[in-house]
Amino acid sequence: MAFQFLFNRRDKEVDQQIMSSSEEDEAAASEEPKDERTPLCAVAVAFQDLSEFVNSIGIASFSSGQGHLPLKSFCDACSLASVLFGCLGIAFKFAELEYCSKVRNLVEASDKYGTLNEILEVDVGNNTVRTAGSLSRNLRRVRQGLDLIRALFENFLSSDYGSLKEAASTAYAQVFAPYHTWAIRTAVYAGMCALPTREQLLLNLNETDESAEREMRKYIKASLPVIEYIDKLYISKNISLDW
Numbered sequence: 001m002a003f004q005f006l007f008n009r010r011d012k013e014v015d016q017q018i019m020s021s022s023e024e025d026e027a028a029a030s031e032e033p034k035d036e037r038t039p040l041c042a043v044a045v046a047f048q049d050l051s052e053f054v055n056s057i058g059i060a061s062f063s064s065g066q067g068h069l070p071l072k073s074f075c076d077a078c079s080l081a082s083v084l085f086g087c088l089g090i091a092f093k094f095a096e097l098e099y100c101s102k103v104r105n106l107v108e109a110s111d112k113y114g115t116l117n118e119i120l121e122v123d124v125g126n127n128t129v130r131t132a133g134s135l136s137r138n139l140r141r142v143r144q145g146l147d148l149i150r151a152l153f154e155n156f157l158s159s160d161y162g163s164l165k166e167a168a169s170t171a172y173a174q175v176f177a178p179y180h181t182w183a184i185r186t187a188v189y190a191g192m193c194a195l196p197t198r199e200q201l202l203l204n205l206n207e208t209d210e211s212a213e214r215e216m217r218k219y220i221k222a223s224l225p226v227i228e229y230i231d232k233l234y235i236s237k238n239i240s241l242d243w
Contacts, residue, residue, distance in 0.1 A: 039205060049077070
């Protein structure tokens with residue numbers, strides 16, 4: 001009986017320790033800071049970080065071969081931007097599918113290649129820069145996706161466009177239309193009728209007019225140096241941008 005009493009007492013003490021540890025873990029977890037940023041804010045912040053890096057290395061990196069933009073960091077920021085296409089509904093489904101598939105390809109490549117410069121060098125060496133499915137071609141398409149978001153945000157904030165449909169149609173015409181076939185262009189423009197209203201878009205983004213304008217302007221400003229960096233990277237290797 002004495003042994004039984006000791007074992008029972010020890011079991012109770014162990015149970016109490018486990019419960020106490022569990023409560024402490026739950027308390028610690030509840031104290032951890034939660035990321036309450038909206039998707040749009042997260043994208044803006046990510047591209048601000050990329051922009052700061054690109055601005056810090058300057059154009060000297062193209063001649064020195066040092067300080068190129070890390071592929072993984074670029075992919076992380078681009079992955080966040082994919083949610084923005086989803087908020088535009090079926091009208092931009094073509095852009096969402098193409099953009100997301102290309103980003104996934106680059107994410108997989110980031111395990112092997114360290115920088116954007118490296119993937120271009122490999123494709124230049126293999127003469128596969130414009131080959132369908134090549135990393136250089138996919139990077140070019142992702143760059144266009146980022147530029148489409150930038151153009152759409154600029155138009156959305158401009159008083160020259162009375163609706164999201166007008167803003168999106170013009171953005172598409174500026175960025176993607178020159179490289180799409182007549183059939184694709186026709187389908188895209190027809191789908192513009194399915195775009196959400198301005199109010200619905202803000203709701204999808206979980207933003208107000210004021211917060212959306214703030215974050216969109218952040219993205220516009222931050223994305224430009226990144227897009228310019230990618231363009232200069234192609235040009236530095238004698239690759240034209242007309243495709």
